Amino acid sequence: MSQAGLPDGTRFVLPDVAARRAELRAGLRDLYCTWGYDLVEVPSLERYEPTHPRAGQSFKLADRDSGVLALRADFTPALAQLVRATHPAVAGGARRPLRYQYAGTVWHAIDPELARTREFTQVGIELVGVSNARADAELIHLARESVRVVGLEPRVEVGNPGFVRAAFDAAGVPAGLRDPVADAIDRKDRSDLSTLLAGAQLPAQDVEALLAIPDLYGAVDVLSYARSTIPWPGAQRELERLAGVLAEFEDDSELMLDLSMARRLSYYTGVTFRAYTPDFGQPLLGGGRYDGALLPAAAGFSLGLERLLRAVAQRRSANEPDPLVLALDDPGARRLRAAGVRVLRATEVDVAAARSEARALGVPYLLADGRLEALDGHGDEHLRALEAIIAADGGTA
Amino acid sequence: MxxxxxxxxxxxxxxxxxxxxxxxxxxxxxxxxxxxxxxxxxxxxxxxxxxxxxxxxxxxxxxxxxxxxxxxxxxxxxxxxxxxxxxxxxxxxxxxxxxxxxxxxxACRLSLIRPVGASGTIERVATKYPRLTASYLARRGSSAEVVKLNGNVELACLTGLADAVVDVVETGGTLRDNDLEEVDVIGHSxxxxxxxxxxxxxxxxxxxxxxxxxxxxxxxx
The missing domain is CATH 3.40.190.10 (Periplasmic binding protein-like II)
Incomplete structure (x- = not known):
């Protein structure tokens, strides 16, 4: 599973893939910049916190004194620390929007037999210090744009764990049953759900309404259906909160709803969302509002770069030729590079040897003695364009 | 990857x-x-x-x-x-x-199975379901060892490889034929x-x- 000599779940990133990863990161960084999200960096080493939600998946290290450190498993706690250190007023509850973006490695110490990777690159944003429908809508919009900016068609699914929590309060689901019941709702497992609820001795109409929650997903009109069928006022308020977020969108047709989203019920306090793209079976991005968990008001999302790259690679046509040139001719090479074309300088000095060099490297074009040549097996679709660049200011040298 | x-x-x-x-x-x-x-x-x-x-x-x-x-x-x-x-x-x-x-x-039950009449402390449990079995044993406060097998788990009890097994039971016919009995139902499938x-x-x-x-x-x- 691992590449020669590397620890399980780590790998080399080879040139083609590294270039595409850098492209994706740059596209996302620029998108978030134009919306005023400032780039920050946080340490990869953290103090080990047994109460951290990912503590069980931390790579732990012994510090030189008796302290235990952990490799960063998630950016959110470190960003919250950054806010507490630099904006104590916001950390204390003052209303002032702070926008941050980050990108970097996280490590998850998961079973290497099940995990393809234990070292990931996460890119994400956080909007801190404000908690309202406009802030939620900004993040959902940027989730959608994040998928679009890498060339994929976005589908964003929005939920509100607060709705499930309010339903539990209203129906009187006992505290000891809430985690397994929320889990069954999130898995849309009505069979487990009804078995669990049967033991709780709740009124029949409440059980019936709880059993209907797993099916409350689909296009945005699910919301009006839920508003007309859900019996509890507290849960109705949470539906209105979601309606308020949707009302921020001029066009909500790309949005979908899932009112049975009930993961990490004690962490997420408001909207949660995931982004998908058609014909790719896994979410590209996930996030939500977690007021009170780490900061009084905070929401954000993150994307896994590796998964995003797989989704993009699946779309890209497989035989898109790279107009790479091997050059013996420096003036021509200079003009090509100035136009943004990648040009390798030949390490051989005569044309025949340089031609072999290009073939050995899989480079499709050779530039020698002022003449550009498309090598065998490669199409000449870039040939005219490259020749035009070389000829542009006064012919070949 | x-x-x-x-x-x-x-x-x-x-x-x-x-x-x-x-x-x-x-x-x-x-x-x-x-x-x-x-x-x-x-x-x-x-x-x-x-x-x-x-x-x-x-x-x-x-x-x-x-x-x-x-x-x-x-x-x-x-x-x-x-x-x-x-x-x-x-x-x-x-x-x-x-x-x-x-x-x-x-439909079947997931059960803890022992030889008929066995009553001693369970030291080793054989199963195709090591995770489920380990968490079941932990809930019961048992420190028994879990051994993963890939089939015919009942054999483990008959040969003394383990003193109990966790496996699926449909009708119980195989158990009766081999002098085994369900002592606890862990779950339903x-x-x-x-x-x-x-x-x-x-x-x-x-x-x-x-x-x-x-x-x-x-x-x-």
């Missing part, structure tokens, strides 16, 4: 992009019951022409056939839109897949429809009628 793996995953993932639903079904007895249930729920599925094809176009869906325990993986990664698999497998994996229909068939979360949302126009149709079958929920 290596670079080569990345390419193969994207090639596989493209399967799910086909117009038709891709369904992951387990080999063996559950296969026939699954095909029957899917047909009754409204899918037109032709029997497979080549008896050995592992992936074939059955008309309304593309069927891929695999070991029971691999079904959740294919569905989780989106290579299949949906699949049918025993709840025992999902429990053992700690699966987070959406499982909107309990199909009711292939039956066949479930599992669905990829992205497919459920993006291909709902195909999957929701299937879910509704399956729920209407006798014994399903």
């Amino acid at each position: 290596s670079v080569a793996d990345e390419r193969s995953v994207s090639a596989e993932a493209r399967v799910a992009g086909a117009e038709k639903l891709v369904l992951a079904l387990p080999k063996g007895r559950v296969m026939a019951a699954s095909m029957a249930a899917l047909r009754e729920a409204g899918l037109r599925l032709a029997p497979r022409a080549d008896g050995r094809a592992l992936r074939y176009d059955a008309g309304d869906a593309i069927v891929i056939e695999m070991r029971n325990a691999d079904v959740p993986t294919y569905v989780e990664l989106g290579v299949a839109d949906a699949g049918i698999v025993g709840k025992d497998v999902l429990l053992e994996m700690g699966s987070r897949l959406a499982e909107p229909v309990d199909l009711g068939f292939a 039956s066949a479930r429809l599992v669905v990829n979360r992205a497919s459920l949302k993006l291909r709902g126009e195909r999957l929701r009628p299937l879910i509704e149709g399956l729920r209407r079958l006798p014994g399903a929920f």
Whole structure:
């Protein structure tokens, strides 16, 4: 599973893939910049916190004194620390929007037999210090744009764990049953759900309404259906909160709803969302509002770069030729590079040897003695364009 | 994951992009019951022409056939839109897949089994379900060791490899024949429809009628 000599779940990133990863990161960084999200960096080493939600998946290290450190498993706690250190007023509850973006490695110490990777690159944003429908809508919009900016068609699914929590309060689901019941709702497992609820001795109409929650997903009109069928006022308020977020969108047709989203019920306090793209079976991005968990008001999302790259690679046509040139001719090479074309300088000095060099490297074009040549097996679709660049200011040298 | 793996995953993932639903079904007895249930729920599925094809176009869906325990993986990664698999497998994996229909068939209990009359402390438990067994033993405060076996788990009790086993029990016939008895029921299993979360949302126009149709079958929920 691992590449020669590397620890399980780590790998080399080879040139083609590294270039595409850098492209994706740059596209996302620029998108978030134009919306005023400032780039920050946080340490990869953290103090080990047994109460951290990912503590069980931390790579732990012994510090030189008796302290235990952990490799960063998630950016959110470190960003919250950054806010507490630099904006104590916001950390204390003052209303002032702070926008941050980050990108970097996280490590998850998961079973290497099940995990393809234990070292990931996460890119994400956080909007801190404000908690309202406009802030939620900004993040959902940027989730959608994040998928679009890498060339994929976005589908964003929005939920509100607060709705499930309010339903539990209203129906009187006992505290000891809430985690397994929320889990069954999130898995849309009505069979487990009804078995669990049967033991709780709740009124029949409440059980019936709880059993209907797993099916409350689909296009945005699910919301009006839920508003007309859900019996509890507290849960109705949470539906209105979601309606308020949707009302921020001029066009909500790309949005979908899932009112049975009930993961990490004690962490997420408001909207949660995931982004998908058609014909790719896994979410590209996930996030939500977690007021009170780490900061009084905070929401954000993150994307896994590796998964995003797989989704993009699946779309890209497989035989898109790279107009790479091997050059013996420096003036021509200079003009090509100035136009943004990648040009390798030949390490051989005569044309025949340089031609072999290009073939050995899989480079499709050779530039020698002022003449550009498309090598065998490669199409000449870039040939005219490259020749035009070389000829542009006064012919070949 | 290596670079080569990345390419193969994207090639596989493209399967799910086909117009038709891709369904992951387990080999063996559950296969026939699954095909029957899917047909009754409204899918037109032709029997497979080549008896050995592992992936074939059955008309309304593309069927891929695999070991029971691999079904959740294919569905989780989106290579299949949906699949049918025993709840025992999902429990053992700690699966987070959406499982909107309990199909009711292939029903069995997951039980702790011992030789008839055995009463001493349990020191070693053999099972095909090491995770489930370990968490069950931990709940009971037992420090017994768990040994993973791949089949005929009852043999472990008969040969003294272990003093108890955790396994599925359907009718109990095998237990009686071998002088074994169920001493505790740990859980219940039956066949479930599992669905990829992205497919459920993006291909709902195909999957929701299937879910509704399956729920209407006798014994399903």
